[in-house]
Amino acid sequence: MEKDIKYIEELLFQKSSPIDALRLYASEHSVPIMDKISTEFVKQMIRVKSVKNILEIGTAIGYSSMHFASCDSDIRIWTIERNEEMYQLASKNIKDYNFETQINVIYSDAKEAKPLLPNQQKFDLIFIDAAKAQSQKFFELYEDLLSDDGIIITDNVLYHGFVSDIDVVRTRNVRQMVKKVQKYNEWLMQHKDYETTFINIGDGMAISKKEHN
Numbered sequence: 001m002e003k004d005i006k007y008i009e010e011l012l013f014q015k016s017s018p019i020d021a022l023r024l025y026a027s028e029h030s031v032p033i034m035d036k037i038s039t040e041f042v043k044q045m046i047r048v049k050s051v052k053n054i055l056e057i058g059t060a061i062g063y064s065s066m067h068f069a070s071c072d073s074d075i076r077i078w079t080i081e082r083n084e085e086m087y088q089l090a091s092k093n094i095k096d097y098n099f100e101t102q103i104n105v106i107y108s109d110a111k112e113a114k115p116l117l118p119n120q121q122k123f124d125l126i127f128i129d130a131a132k133a134q135s136q137k138f139f140e141l142y143e144d145l146l147s148d149d150g151i152i153i154t155d156n157v158l159y160h161g162f163v164s165d166i167d168v169v170r171t172r173n174v175r176q177m178v179k180k181v182q183k184y185n186e187w188l189m190q191h192k193d194y195e196t197t198f199i200n201i202g203d204g205m206a207i208s209k210k211e212h213n
């Protein structure tokens with residue numbers, strides 16, 4: 001299994017993008033960014049679904065948002081970040097890589113950022129990748145901005161393998177967080193307005209699609 005992941009990563013890196021240079025910064029400064037396989041998977045969904053407007057919750061250094069924007073010059077992204085240092089770094093990277101016209105970085109806690117989005121803007125993709133214990137809050141807060149055929153992708157739904165095996169978690173804080181992720185996954189599964197599937201790539205992703213009744 002590990003070998004397969006390594007093999008696919010190596011294949012994908014054959015066509016690596018200049019944005020991937022940021023992976024080194026992220027690893028040296030312990031900034032958690034999407035792994036390569038998950039990034040390319042979401043990019044392929046963006047292409048297949050011709051996604052144009054994206055809302056991202058959790059910018060970090062702008063790695064995922066720039067990758068998403070690179071799929072098509074028509075794509076517009078609003079990405080929310082509450083940490084000032086990350087916000088500054090993301091803004092700089094987005095300028096350096098010439099994605100300023102495509103990506104708007106919003107410096108705010110996502111719990112309060114809704115009024116900062118353009119009025120009546122709908123999103124074809126909402127990507128939730130911020131504080132893991134709050135994914136449900138973000139989903140509930142922003143789902144009304146999803147376009148009719150849109151999807152919500154939540155990252156890290158397996159959280160380092162702890163979600164499927166909570167007994168190995170020793171610290172109380174992490175345990176509480178893992179319980180919240182477990183609860184969120186169950187909630188997604190039971191949500192009557194969404195069809196959700198879970199995939200075991202990277203740190204686990206949930207893909208939720210609104211039901212049309």
Ligand code: SAM
Pocket residue numbers: 032033034057058059060061062063064065080081082083086108109110111129130131134
């Ligand atoms: N999506 C990024 C990527 O793959 O390149 C990685 C995002 S990182 C996993 C999560 C980021 O979410 C952190 O930079 C953190 O500061 C930010 N964050 C956490 N909770 C947040 C909140 N409530 N509102 C806005 N940003 C938040």
